[in-house]
Amino acid sequence: MSRPTGVNSADTKQFITDIATRLFEHKGYNATSMGDIKNETRYSKGTIYYHFKNKEELYLYCIKSVSQEFIKTWRTKENEGQSAEEQLYIWVDLNHLMQEKPIMNTIHEYFVSTEKNSYEVVTELYEPEFDIVKEILENGVKQGEFNKDLNVYDTSVLLYNFIYSLENADLFGYNEREVQKNLYKQAIDLILPGLR
Numbered sequence: 001m002s003r004p005t006g007v008n009s010a011d012t013k014q015f016i017t018d019i020a021t022r023l024f025e026h027k028g029y030n031a032t033s034m035g036d037i038k039n040e041t042r043y044s045k046g047t048i049y050y051h052f053k054n055k056e057e058l059y060l061y062c063i064k065s066v067s068q069e070f071i072k073t074w075r076t077k078e079n080e081g082q083s084a085e086e087q088l089y090i091w092v093d094l095n096h097l098m099q100e101k102p103i104m105n106t107i108h109e110y111f112v113s114t115e116k117n118s119y120e121v122v123t124e125l126y127e128p129e130f131d132i133v134k135e136i137l138e139n140g141v142k143q144g145e146f147n148k149d150l151n152v153y154d155t156s157v158l159l160y161n162f163i164y165s166l167e168n169a170d171l172f173g174y175n176e177r178e179v180q181k182n183l184y185k186q187a188i189d190l191i192l193p194g195l196r
Contacts, residue, residue, distance in 0.1 A: 012047065016037065016051055016052070016058070017065055019037060020058050021065070021101075023040060024062060024103050024106055025101070025102045025106070028106055029059055029106050029109045029110045030109060032055070034048060034054070059110060060125075062103055063103060063107065064125075066103055066104065067125070067129055068128075069101075070094065070101075070129055071128055073097075077094060078090065083140075083143070084136050084137070084143060085145060085192060087139070088136055088188050089185065091132060091133070092185065092187065092188050093181070093185075095184065096166075096184045099167055102167070104164075104167075130160050133160050134152055134156045137150065137152045137155055137156055137159075137195070146196060147195065150195060155195070163187060166183060
């Protein structure tokens, strides 16, 4: 398929990604169609399919874009904390801010509907953000802040999943942003004694 004429390719792809991300967040993976994306962007199907061969490719691109945004923001903030403990609080605060990008909550639906459950697919989607947790814990062990016998991998799995589950705190009445932010901080307060 040839490139549409008169279109800035990078800007067009970003616009499609932004609109698609919003639709996936609002409607979920299954209920969002390429027709929906076409209608919202007001681009032709040809323009959309020039950039993405199908809905699945577009969805995965949206997920990776949000993940890359998280990692980029983390890399600019990580040095604000000199200790591993301070970095955990920065990391958890960033996770709270990323709640405004709820597309990550649709990944399970994607796996179920596409019957993709291979380790490789899961790893590709989650590993970059998971590695941040491992780095913090490894540094904490090296610097003597955390227990030298800490199983970093297992603890990273527990911590990562614990913090990401807080995205559902609104189901339990934690609806205000400041209250949610405090809950994230309390999670680290609770975890730290077990790391030392």
